[in-house]
Amino acid sequence: AVHPLSALEKQAHDLQLSLLDRNFAERLDELDLLKEKRNLFWIPPKQGVRPDNAEGVLAGDSIYLAGNSLGLQPKSLESALSEELSAWRKYGVQGHFRGTNPWVSIDEIVEPHMSALVGAQPGEVAVMGTLTNNIHTLFVPFYKPTPSRHKILIEKAAFPSDWYIACSQLEVAGFDPKESLIMVAPEDGEHTLRAENILEAIRSHKDEIALVLLPGIQYQTGQVLPMKEITEVCHSFGIKIGFDLAHAVGNVVLQLHEWNVDFACWCSYKYLNSGPGGIGGLFIHSKYDKEPLTRFAGWWGHNSRTRFNMDQPFDAIPGAFGFRQSNPSVLTTVALSASLQIFGSVGMPELRKKSEKLTAYFEYLIDKRLSNMVRSITPREIESRGCQLSLLISDKSKNPKEIEEALFDRGIVCDVRGEVIRAAPTPLYNQFVDVYDFVQALVDLLA
Numbered sequence: 495a496v497h498p499l500s501a502l503e504k505q506a507h508d509l510q511l512s513l514l515d516r517n518f519a520e521r522l523d524e525l526d527l528l529k530e531k532r533n534l535f536w537i538p539p540k541q542g543v544r545p546d547n548a549e550g551v552l553a554g555d556s557i558y559l560a561g562n563s564l565g566l567q568p569k570s571l572e573s574a575l576s577e578e579l580s581a582w583r584k585y586g587v588q589g590h591f592r593g594t595n596p597w598v599s600i601d602e603i604v605e606p607h608m609s610a611l612v613g614a615q616p617g618e619v620a621v622m623g624t625l626t627n628n629i630h631t632l633f634v635p636f637y638k639p640t641p642s643r644h645k646i647l648i649e650k651a652a653f654p655s656d657w658y659i660a661c662s663q664l665e666v667a668g669f670d671p672k673e674s675l676i677m678v679a680p681e682d683g684e685h686t687l688r689a690e691n692i693l694e695a696i697r698s699h700k701d702e703i704a705l706v707l708l709p710g711i712q713y714q715t716g717q718v719l720p721m722k723e724i725t726e727v728c729h730s731f732g733i734k735i736g737f738d739l740a741h742a743v744g745n746v747v748l749q750l751h752e753w754n755v756d757f758a759c760w761c762s763y764k765y766l767n768s769g770p771g772g773i774g775g776l777f778i779h780s781k782y783d784k785e786p787l788t789r790f791a792g793w794w795g796h797n798s799r800t801r802f803n804m805d806q807p808f809d810a811i812p813g814a815f816g817f818r819q820s821n822p823s824v825l826t827t828v829a830l831s832a833s834l835q836i837f838g839s840v841g842m843p844e845l846r847k848k849s850e851k852l853t854a855y856f857e858y859l860i861d862k863r864l865s866n867m868v869r870s871i872t873p874r875e876i877e878s879r880g881c882q883l884s885l886l887i888s889d890k891s892k893n894p895k896e897i898e899e900a901l902f903d904r905g906i907v908c909d910v911r912g913e914v915i916r917a918a919p920t921p922l923y924n925q926f927v928d929v930y931d932f933v934q935a936l937v938d939l940l941a
Contacts (some may be wrong), residue, residue, distance in 0.1 A: 498854035498876065507542045507692045514862060516934075522855070522926040528848055533922045534836055535767070540905025555929045557906040561920035562713075562741060562882050565767030571832040578828050596625040599798075601639065601822040607834035611766075611842060612867070613749035613915075614777055617813030620832065621762075621775045622794075622822055625740055628759040629707070631817060633659070635778075635787035636734045636757055638706045639667045642847060645699060647706045649687060650679035653713050655713065656738055685871035685884075686717045695729050700731040708735075710742030710758070714911055716872040716882035716918075718746055722753040729754065740764060743775075745849070745880040748841050750777050765920065766837075768830035773823055778814045792819025818832065848921040849881045855926060856883055856919055859933040867940040871914070882918040892940060900939050906932055 502513060505525075523529060532778030538620040540552035558566060572630040581593040590598045601621045609619045622628065627907060637646070644667060646660045659673040678695045680687055696703065706728050711718050721737060728735040750758055758777040762768035778787075787812075793801060795818045797809040810816035837845070860870055860883065872883045887894060898910045908917040919929050 497704075497856060502855055502858070503629040504535050513858060516828050516930050519855075519926040519930040526848065526926070528840065528921060529925075531799050531836065531840065532923045532925065534569055534717060536569055537566065537923065538907070543902050543905050543907055549840050554905075557623065557908070558651060559917040559919055559924065559928065559932060561767075561924075562716075562745075562764055562907050562916060563693070563763055563920035564770060565744075565833070565920070566923055567769065568767060568832040568836060569713045570795065570835070571769075571829055574828050574832045575825060578824055595828070597821070597824050598826050600827050601818075604827060604831045604834055606777055607838050610742060610775055611748065611834075612760075612775075613747070613751055613753075615751050615780055617783070618751060619775060619777050620818050621773055621827060622772070622813035622818050622820075623776075624774045625738070625759055625761040625798040625806070626659060628774050629656070629659050629736070630663070631790055631819070632736060632757045632759065632776060632778070633663050633705070634790050634875050635782075637663060637670065638734075639668075639704050642701055643677050643704050644669055645701065645702045645704060647676040647678065647703050647708075648853075649708060649712070650664065650677040650824060651712070651714060652677075652707075652738070653709065653738065656709070658709060661727065661862045675728055680758060686715050686873055686878075687712070687719065689720050689723065692719070692724060696724075696727050696731065696733065700733070703733050703741075704730075705732055706735045708737060710737045710739040710748070710881075711745065711880050714914055714916075716741075716879050716916070718742070718873075718878050720882060721755065722749075724755050725755050741880065741882070744837065744842075745882075747846050751779065754781075754933065755779060756782075762830050762833075765828065767833035767922075768826065771826070773826040773830055776817065780813065785811050787816055790819065840922075845921045850876055852919045852921060852924065852926065852929060853879065853881050853883060856917070856933070857930045859930065863933055863937055864940070868936060880918075881920055882916055883916065885915040886913060887915070887940065889940065897936075897939055901932075901935060904935050906935055908932070 506513045506518055506731055509521055509674050511938045537555040538558055540556045541556055543556045544552055551808055573837055581589045585592050595603060605619055608621055648660050660675055664671045664674050676699055678692050708719055725735050730828060734756045738755060739758050739760035743760040754778055760775050763770055763772040795810055795816045868885050869883055871882045873879045894910045894915055908915060
Protein backbone atom coordinates (compact mmCIF):
# COMPACT_ATOMS: atom_id res chain seq x y z
CA ALA A 495 0.00 0.00 0.00
CA VAL A 496 1.15 3.53 -0.76
CA HIS A 497 2.06 5.51 2.36
CA PRO A 498 -0.41 8.41 2.75
CA LEU A 499 2.42 10.96 2.80
CA SER A 500 3.69 9.64 -0.52
CA ALA A 501 0.17 9.96 -1.91
CA LEU A 502 0.04 13.56 -0.67
CA GLU A 503 3.39 14.37 -2.24
CA LYS A 504 2.21 12.96 -5.57
CA GLN A 505 -1.00 14.99 -5.38
CA ALA A 506 0.97 18.15 -4.64
CA HIS A 507 3.22 17.45 -7.62
CA ASP A 508 0.27 16.80 -9.92
CA LEU A 509 -1.47 19.98 -8.74
CA GLN A 510 1.77 21.97 -8.94
CA LEU A 511 1.30 23.14 -5.36
CA SER A 512 3.42 22.97 -2.24
CA LEU A 513 2.26 20.83 0.69
CA LEU A 514 2.97 23.89 2.83
CA ASP A 515 0.49 26.10 0.93
CA ARG A 516 -3.02 26.54 2.30
CA ASN A 517 -4.20 26.31 -1.32
CA PHE A 518 -3.12 22.68 -1.28
CA ALA A 519 -5.27 21.97 1.78
CA GLU A 520 -8.22 23.64 0.06
CA ARG A 521 -7.72 21.49 -3.04
CA LEU A 522 -7.55 18.35 -0.90
CA ASP A 523 -10.92 19.27 0.58
CA GLU A 524 -12.38 19.87 -2.87
CA LEU A 525 -11.19 16.43 -4.00
CA ASP A 526 -12.23 14.63 -0.81
CA LEU A 527 -14.75 11.89 -1.65
CA LEU A 528 -16.21 12.14 1.86
CA LYS A 529 -16.52 15.93 1.99
CA GLU A 530 -20.33 15.88 1.95
CA LYS A 531 -20.40 13.91 5.22
CA ARG A 532 -19.32 17.05 7.07
CA ASN A 533 -22.69 18.57 6.18
CA LEU A 534 -24.41 15.85 8.17
CA PHE A 535 -23.06 17.26 11.45
CA TRP A 536 -23.51 20.47 13.40
CA ILE A 537 -20.12 22.17 13.56
CA PRO A 538 -20.03 24.39 16.67
CA PRO A 539 -19.75 28.06 15.73
CA LYS A 540 -16.70 29.97 16.88
CA GLN A 541 -19.02 32.13 18.94
CA GLY A 542 -19.98 28.99 20.87
CA VAL A 543 -16.36 28.27 21.67
CA ARG A 544 -15.93 31.76 23.11
CA PRO A 545 -19.46 33.01 23.97
CA ASP A 546 -17.98 35.80 26.11
CA ASN A 547 -16.42 37.33 23.00
CA ALA A 548 -18.17 40.68 23.35
CA GLU A 549 -16.44 42.16 20.32
CA GLY A 550 -18.08 39.62 18.06
CA VAL A 551 -14.93 39.20 16.03
CA LEU A 552 -15.35 35.42 15.90
CA ALA A 553 -17.57 34.31 13.06
CA GLY A 554 -18.12 31.08 11.14
CA ASP A 555 -17.50 27.46 12.11
CA SER A 556 -15.00 26.51 14.75
CA ILE A 557 -12.07 24.21 14.03
CA TYR A 558 -13.18 21.23 16.09
CA LEU A 559 -10.42 18.71 16.79
CA ALA A 560 -11.88 17.21 19.98
CA GLY A 561 -13.81 14.27 18.57
CA ASN A 562 -11.57 12.08 20.73
CA SER A 563 -13.31 13.62 23.74
CA LEU A 564 -16.85 14.31 22.48
CA GLY A 565 -18.04 13.79 18.93
CA LEU A 566 -20.32 16.22 17.13
CA GLN A 567 -24.09 16.08 16.84
CA PRO A 568 -25.59 14.54 13.69
CA LYS A 569 -28.15 16.86 12.13
CA SER A 570 -30.57 13.95 11.84
CA LEU A 571 -30.60 13.47 15.61
CA GLU A 572 -33.17 16.09 16.51
CA SER A 573 -35.89 14.59 14.34
CA ALA A 574 -35.00 11.06 15.48
CA LEU A 575 -35.36 12.06 19.13
CA SER A 576 -38.52 13.99 18.36
CA GLU A 577 -40.03 10.85 16.85
CA GLU A 578 -39.49 8.90 20.07
CA LEU A 579 -40.75 11.75 22.23
CA SER A 580 -43.83 11.84 20.02
CA ALA A 581 -44.28 8.07 20.45
CA TRP A 582 -44.03 8.48 24.23
CA ARG A 583 -46.59 11.29 24.12
CA LYS A 584 -48.91 9.33 21.83
CA TYR A 585 -48.58 5.77 23.13
CA GLY A 586 -47.34 6.00 26.71
CA VAL A 587 -46.24 2.57 27.90
CA GLN A 588 -47.56 1.01 24.68
CA GLY A 589 -44.60 2.62 22.93
CA HIS A 590 -42.64 -0.46 23.97
CA PHE A 591 -44.58 -2.41 21.35
CA ARG A 592 -45.87 0.22 18.91
CA GLY A 593 -44.49 2.95 16.71
CA THR A 594 -41.72 2.92 14.13
CA ASN A 595 -39.12 1.60 16.57
CA PRO A 596 -40.80 -0.35 19.40
CA TRP A 597 -38.74 0.31 22.52
CA VAL A 598 -38.72 -3.32 23.60
CA SER A 599 -36.21 -4.02 20.83
CA ILE A 600 -34.74 -0.55 20.31
CA ASP A 601 -31.14 -1.68 20.86
CA GLU A 602 -31.47 -4.29 18.13
CA ILE A 603 -31.60 -1.57 15.45
CA VAL A 604 -28.03 -0.51 16.26
CA GLU A 605 -26.47 -3.92 16.90
CA PRO A 606 -25.69 -4.77 13.23
CA HIS A 607 -23.95 -1.43 12.61
CA MET A 608 -22.03 -1.72 15.87
CA SER A 609 -20.97 -5.27 15.13
CA ALA A 610 -19.61 -4.18 11.77
CA LEU A 611 -17.57 -1.41 13.40
CA VAL A 612 -15.81 -3.76 15.82
CA GLY A 613 -15.49 -6.77 13.52
CA ALA A 614 -17.95 -8.95 15.42
CA GLN A 615 -20.23 -11.76 14.34
CA PRO A 616 -23.98 -11.67 15.05
CA GLY A 617 -24.65 -12.21 18.73
CA GLU A 618 -21.27 -11.02 19.96
CA VAL A 619 -22.22 -7.40 20.67
CA ALA A 620 -24.68 -5.79 23.06
CA VAL A 621 -25.41 -2.07 23.22
CA MET A 622 -25.97 -1.35 26.89
CA GLY A 623 -24.90 0.51 29.98
CA THR A 624 -21.81 2.66 30.14
CA LEU A 625 -18.14 1.89 29.69
CA THR A 626 -16.91 1.50 33.27
CA ASN A 627 -20.01 -0.41 34.35
CA ASN A 628 -19.72 -2.73 31.36
CA ILE A 629 -16.08 -3.57 32.13
CA HIS A 630 -17.05 -4.37 35.73
CA THR A 631 -19.89 -6.50 34.34
CA LEU A 632 -17.50 -8.57 32.22
CA PHE A 633 -15.02 -9.07 35.03
CA VAL A 634 -17.65 -11.37 36.54
CA PRO A 635 -17.32 -14.10 33.86
CA PHE A 636 -13.70 -13.45 32.89
CA TYR A 637 -11.83 -12.65 36.11
CA LYS A 638 -11.58 -15.93 38.04
CA PRO A 639 -8.87 -15.40 40.65
CA THR A 640 -7.25 -18.23 42.59
CA PRO A 641 -4.73 -17.98 45.43
CA SER A 642 -1.86 -18.60 43.00
CA ARG A 643 -3.27 -16.94 39.87
CA HIS A 644 -5.13 -13.75 40.64
CA LYS A 645 -3.05 -10.83 39.33
CA ILE A 646 -4.30 -8.28 36.81
CA LEU A 647 -2.03 -6.62 34.24
CA ILE A 648 -2.73 -3.08 33.07
CA GLU A 649 -0.66 -0.20 31.73
CA LYS A 650 0.83 2.15 34.30
CA ALA A 651 -0.66 5.23 32.61
CA ALA A 652 -4.09 3.65 32.18
CA PHE A 653 -7.13 5.89 31.99
CA PRO A 654 -8.09 6.44 35.66
CA SER A 655 -11.35 4.49 35.41
CA ASP A 656 -9.53 1.38 34.18
CA TRP A 657 -7.09 1.72 37.05
CA TYR A 658 -9.96 2.01 39.53
CA ILE A 659 -11.69 -1.01 37.99
CA ALA A 660 -8.61 -3.21 38.34
CA CYS A 661 -7.86 -2.08 41.90
CA SER A 662 -11.44 -2.42 43.12
CA GLN A 663 -11.87 -5.84 41.51
CA LEU A 664 -8.72 -7.04 43.27
CA GLU A 665 -9.95 -5.64 46.57
CA VAL A 666 -13.38 -7.28 46.22
CA ALA A 667 -11.61 -10.58 45.58
CA GLY A 668 -9.56 -10.10 48.75
CA PHE A 669 -6.22 -9.09 47.23
CA ASP A 670 -4.01 -6.06 47.73
CA PRO A 671 -3.53 -4.03 44.51
CA LYS A 672 -0.04 -3.07 45.72
CA GLU A 673 0.94 -6.72 45.38
CA SER A 674 -1.45 -8.03 42.75
CA LEU A 675 -1.58 -5.28 40.13
CA ILE A 676 1.10 -5.62 37.44
CA MET A 677 1.78 -2.47 35.44
CA VAL A 678 3.65 -2.05 32.18
CA ALA A 679 5.17 1.33 31.41
CA PRO A 680 7.15 3.04 28.66
CA GLU A 681 10.92 2.91 28.82
CA ASP A 682 12.62 5.81 30.59
CA GLY A 683 12.57 8.86 28.35
CA GLU A 684 9.84 7.38 26.12
CA HIS A 685 6.11 8.03 26.01
CA THR A 686 4.67 4.99 24.25
CA LEU A 687 4.62 1.34 25.21
CA ARG A 688 6.91 -1.14 23.49
CA ALA A 689 5.01 -4.20 22.36
CA GLU A 690 7.89 -6.45 23.39
CA ASN A 691 7.72 -5.09 26.95
CA ILE A 692 4.01 -5.85 27.21
CA LEU A 693 4.55 -9.36 25.92
CA GLU A 694 7.56 -9.93 28.18
CA ALA A 695 5.56 -8.81 31.22
CA ILE A 696 2.86 -11.35 30.32
CA ARG A 697 5.43 -14.12 29.84
CA SER A 698 7.26 -13.26 33.06
CA HIS A 699 4.07 -13.44 35.13
CA LYS A 700 2.26 -16.09 33.09
CA ASP A 701 1.51 -18.28 36.11
CA GLU A 702 0.24 -15.38 38.23
CA ILE A 703 -1.93 -13.36 35.83
CA ALA A 704 -5.65 -14.11 35.74
CA LEU A 705 -6.62 -11.28 33.40
CA VAL A 706 -5.09 -8.56 31.21
CA LEU A 707 -6.97 -5.28 30.68
CA LEU A 708 -5.46 -2.91 28.12
CA PRO A 709 -6.66 -0.07 25.88
CA GLY A 710 -7.05 -0.58 22.16
CA ILE A 711 -5.69 2.96 21.81
CA GLN A 712 -3.89 4.72 24.65
CA TYR A 713 -5.92 7.83 25.43
CA GLN A 714 -2.98 10.15 26.15
CA THR A 715 -0.56 9.27 23.35
CA GLY A 716 -2.93 7.95 20.67
CA GLN A 717 -0.90 4.74 20.37
CA VAL A 718 -2.69 1.71 18.90
CA LEU A 719 -1.64 -1.45 20.71
CA PRO A 720 -1.09 -4.69 18.75
CA MET A 721 -4.30 -6.28 19.98
CA LYS A 722 -4.07 -9.45 17.92
CA GLU A 723 -0.51 -10.23 19.01
CA ILE A 724 -1.21 -9.51 22.68
CA THR A 725 -4.30 -11.72 22.56
CA GLU A 726 -2.35 -14.61 21.05
CA VAL A 727 0.33 -14.45 23.75
CA CYS A 728 -2.26 -14.24 26.53
CA HIS A 729 -4.11 -17.26 25.23
CA SER A 730 -0.91 -19.28 24.89
CA PHE A 731 -0.72 -19.14 28.71
CA GLY A 732 -4.44 -19.50 29.39
CA ILE A 733 -4.86 -15.82 30.33
CA LYS A 734 -8.07 -13.93 29.56
CA ILE A 735 -7.73 -10.60 27.72
CA GLY A 736 -10.09 -7.65 27.56
CA PHE A 737 -9.75 -4.31 25.79
CA ASP A 738 -11.08 -0.86 26.57
CA LEU A 739 -11.89 0.48 23.10
CA ALA A 740 -13.05 3.98 24.09
CA HIS A 741 -10.54 5.63 21.75
CA ALA A 742 -10.47 2.86 19.13
CA VAL A 743 -14.08 2.25 18.10
CA GLY A 744 -15.01 4.42 15.12
CA ASN A 745 -11.36 5.44 14.81
CA VAL A 746 -9.48 2.39 13.51
CA VAL A 747 -10.49 -0.87 11.84
CA LEU A 748 -11.20 -3.56 14.45
CA GLN A 749 -11.53 -7.32 13.97
CA LEU A 750 -12.38 -8.55 17.45
CA HIS A 751 -13.80 -11.92 16.38
CA GLU A 752 -10.92 -12.68 14.03
CA TRP A 753 -8.37 -11.66 16.67
CA ASN A 754 -10.04 -14.05 19.13
CA VAL A 755 -10.38 -11.33 21.79
CA ASP A 756 -12.22 -12.60 24.87
CA PHE A 757 -14.09 -9.40 25.64
CA ALA A 758 -14.08 -5.67 24.95
CA CYS A 759 -16.05 -2.60 26.01
CA TRP A 760 -16.41 0.93 24.68
CA CYS A 761 -18.27 4.19 25.02
CA SER A 762 -20.03 5.82 22.08
CA TYR A 763 -19.77 9.55 22.70
CA LYS A 764 -16.30 10.08 21.23
CA TYR A 765 -15.80 9.00 17.61
CA LEU A 766 -19.30 7.47 17.47
CA ASN A 767 -20.98 10.84 18.12
CA SER A 768 -23.83 9.59 20.31
CA GLY A 769 -23.81 12.59 22.65
CA PRO A 770 -22.49 13.23 26.18
CA GLY A 771 -22.89 10.21 28.41
CA GLY A 772 -24.12 8.10 25.48
CA ILE A 773 -24.87 4.41 25.78
CA GLY A 774 -21.97 1.93 25.83
CA GLY A 775 -21.28 -1.37 24.15
CA LEU A 776 -19.62 -4.68 24.86
CA PHE A 777 -18.25 -7.66 22.96
CA ILE A 778 -18.03 -11.29 24.07
CA HIS A 779 -16.49 -13.78 21.65
CA SER A 780 -18.91 -16.42 20.38
CA LYS A 781 -16.57 -19.22 21.49
CA TYR A 782 -18.13 -18.71 24.93
CA ASP A 783 -21.72 -19.13 23.76
CA LYS A 784 -21.94 -22.71 24.96
CA GLU A 785 -20.07 -22.17 28.20
CA PRO A 786 -22.06 -21.51 31.41
CA LEU A 787 -20.54 -18.10 32.08
CA THR A 788 -21.32 -16.53 35.43
CA ARG A 789 -22.80 -13.05 35.27
CA PHE A 790 -24.65 -10.31 37.08
CA ALA A 791 -27.99 -11.12 35.47
CA GLY A 792 -30.92 -8.84 34.73
CA TRP A 793 -34.28 -9.34 33.10
CA TRP A 794 -33.23 -7.86 29.76
CA GLY A 795 -30.75 -10.71 29.37
CA HIS A 796 -33.55 -13.25 29.82
CA ASN A 797 -35.18 -15.10 26.91
CA SER A 798 -37.25 -12.41 25.18
CA ARG A 799 -40.08 -14.86 24.42
CA THR A 800 -40.78 -15.46 28.11
CA ARG A 801 -39.38 -12.27 29.65
CA PHE A 802 -42.79 -10.82 30.45
CA ASN A 803 -44.01 -14.07 32.00
CA MET A 804 -42.02 -12.96 35.04
CA ASP A 805 -40.86 -16.55 35.53
CA GLN A 806 -37.86 -17.99 37.29
CA PRO A 807 -35.18 -19.25 36.86
CA PHE A 808 -33.07 -17.03 34.60
CA ASP A 809 -33.00 -18.23 30.97
CA ALA A 810 -30.08 -16.42 29.36
CA ILE A 811 -30.22 -15.24 25.77
CA PRO A 812 -27.23 -16.80 23.98
CA GLY A 813 -24.28 -14.51 23.36
CA ALA A 814 -23.72 -10.92 24.45
CA PHE A 815 -27.47 -10.16 24.69
CA GLY A 816 -27.58 -12.49 27.69
CA PHE A 817 -25.45 -10.01 29.62
CA ARG A 818 -27.92 -7.16 29.26
CA GLN A 819 -29.39 -6.20 32.60
CA SER A 820 -31.96 -3.45 32.18
CA ASN A 821 -33.92 -2.20 29.21
CA PRO A 822 -31.71 0.25 27.30
CA SER A 823 -32.16 4.01 27.40
CA VAL A 824 -34.30 4.72 24.34
CA LEU A 825 -33.12 8.27 23.75
CA THR A 826 -29.39 7.50 24.00
CA THR A 827 -29.82 4.45 21.77
CA VAL A 828 -31.63 6.51 19.14
CA ALA A 829 -28.86 9.12 19.38
CA LEU A 830 -26.30 6.42 18.66
CA SER A 831 -28.38 5.08 15.78
CA ALA A 832 -28.37 8.47 14.06
CA SER A 833 -24.58 8.45 13.93
CA LEU A 834 -24.17 4.76 13.11
CA GLN A 835 -26.33 5.19 10.02
CA ILE A 836 -23.73 7.66 8.75
CA PHE A 837 -20.93 5.23 9.52
CA GLY A 838 -22.87 2.51 7.71
CA SER A 839 -23.12 4.69 4.60
CA VAL A 840 -19.32 4.93 4.41
CA GLY A 841 -17.71 1.98 6.16
CA MET A 842 -14.61 1.97 8.35
CA PRO A 843 -12.11 1.09 5.56
CA GLU A 844 -12.96 4.28 3.65
CA LEU A 845 -13.02 6.38 6.81
CA ARG A 846 -9.69 4.96 7.85
CA LYS A 847 -8.21 5.70 4.42
CA LYS A 848 -9.09 9.38 4.76
CA SER A 849 -8.03 9.43 8.40
CA GLU A 850 -4.57 8.12 7.60
CA LYS A 851 -4.14 10.80 4.97
CA LEU A 852 -5.49 13.58 7.20
CA THR A 853 -3.23 12.68 10.12
CA ALA A 854 -0.20 12.17 7.86
CA TYR A 855 -0.75 15.69 6.52
CA PHE A 856 -1.09 16.95 10.10
CA GLU A 857 2.17 15.27 11.08
CA TYR A 858 3.96 16.64 8.00
CA LEU A 859 2.94 20.20 8.85
CA ILE A 860 4.07 19.75 12.45
CA ASP A 861 7.43 18.42 11.25
CA LYS A 862 8.00 21.19 8.72
CA ARG A 863 6.61 24.19 10.54
CA LEU A 864 6.90 23.44 14.25
CA SER A 865 9.87 21.09 14.55
CA ASN A 866 11.70 23.38 16.98
CA MET A 867 8.61 24.23 19.02
CA VAL A 868 6.44 21.10 19.22
CA ARG A 869 6.97 17.36 19.02
CA SER A 870 4.46 14.62 18.60
CA ILE A 871 4.64 11.69 21.02
CA THR A 872 2.20 9.66 18.92
CA PRO A 873 3.81 6.78 16.97
CA ARG A 874 4.80 7.69 13.42
CA GLU A 875 3.87 4.25 12.08
CA ILE A 876 0.44 4.35 10.45
CA GLU A 877 -0.65 1.03 11.94
CA SER A 878 0.30 2.21 15.44
CA ARG A 879 -1.94 5.28 15.62
CA GLY A 880 -5.46 6.46 14.97
CA CYS A 881 -6.37 9.99 13.98
CA GLN A 882 -5.08 11.72 17.12
CA LEU A 883 -1.70 13.40 17.47
CA SER A 884 -0.47 14.16 20.98
CA LEU A 885 1.81 17.16 21.13
CA LEU A 886 4.35 18.40 23.66
CA ILE A 887 5.56 21.99 23.66
CA SER A 888 9.34 22.17 23.68
CA ASP A 889 9.51 25.53 25.47
CA LYS A 890 8.67 24.67 29.08
CA SER A 891 7.91 28.32 29.81
CA LYS A 892 4.81 27.95 27.65
CA ASN A 893 1.83 26.67 29.64
CA PRO A 894 -0.24 24.14 27.62
CA LYS A 895 -3.47 25.24 29.31
CA GLU A 896 -2.77 28.84 28.36
CA ILE A 897 -2.13 27.71 24.78
CA GLU A 898 -5.46 25.86 24.86
CA GLU A 899 -7.22 29.02 26.04
CA ALA A 900 -5.52 31.05 23.31
CA LEU A 901 -6.72 28.51 20.76
CA PHE A 902 -10.25 28.88 22.12
CA ASP A 903 -9.87 32.62 21.53
CA ARG A 904 -9.37 31.76 17.86
CA GLY A 905 -12.34 29.40 17.74
CA ILE A 906 -10.18 26.27 17.78
CA VAL A 907 -11.13 23.31 19.99
CA CYS A 908 -8.70 20.62 21.10
CA ASP A 909 -7.91 19.50 24.65
CA VAL A 910 -5.05 19.31 27.10
CA ARG A 911 -4.29 16.39 29.43
CA GLY A 912 -1.40 17.26 31.70
CA GLU A 913 1.32 18.64 29.44
CA VAL A 914 -0.09 17.02 26.32
CA ILE A 915 -2.14 18.85 23.69
CA ARG A 916 -4.40 16.29 22.00
CA ALA A 917 -5.80 17.08 18.57
CA ALA A 918 -7.84 14.55 16.61
CA PRO A 919 -8.83 15.36 13.01
CA THR A 920 -11.87 13.15 12.52
CA PRO A 921 -12.55 11.99 8.95
CA LEU A 922 -16.34 12.29 9.05
CA TYR A 923 -16.38 16.02 9.64
CA ASN A 924 -12.86 17.48 9.70
CA GLN A 925 -11.20 19.08 6.70
CA PHE A 926 -7.59 19.41 5.59
CA VAL A 927 -7.85 23.17 6.08
CA ASP A 928 -8.78 22.52 9.73
CA VAL A 929 -5.42 20.85 10.20
CA TYR A 930 -3.60 23.58 8.28
CA ASP A 931 -5.21 26.39 10.27
CA PHE A 932 -4.60 24.63 13.59
CA VAL A 933 -0.89 24.33 12.82
CA GLN A 934 -0.81 27.97 11.67
CA ALA A 935 -2.37 29.01 14.99
CA LEU A 936 0.28 27.09 16.92
CA VAL A 937 2.99 28.74 14.83
CA ASP A 938 1.57 32.16 15.68
CA LEU A 939 1.19 31.37 19.40
CA LEU A 940 4.57 29.71 19.92
CA ALA A 941 6.77 31.88 17.72
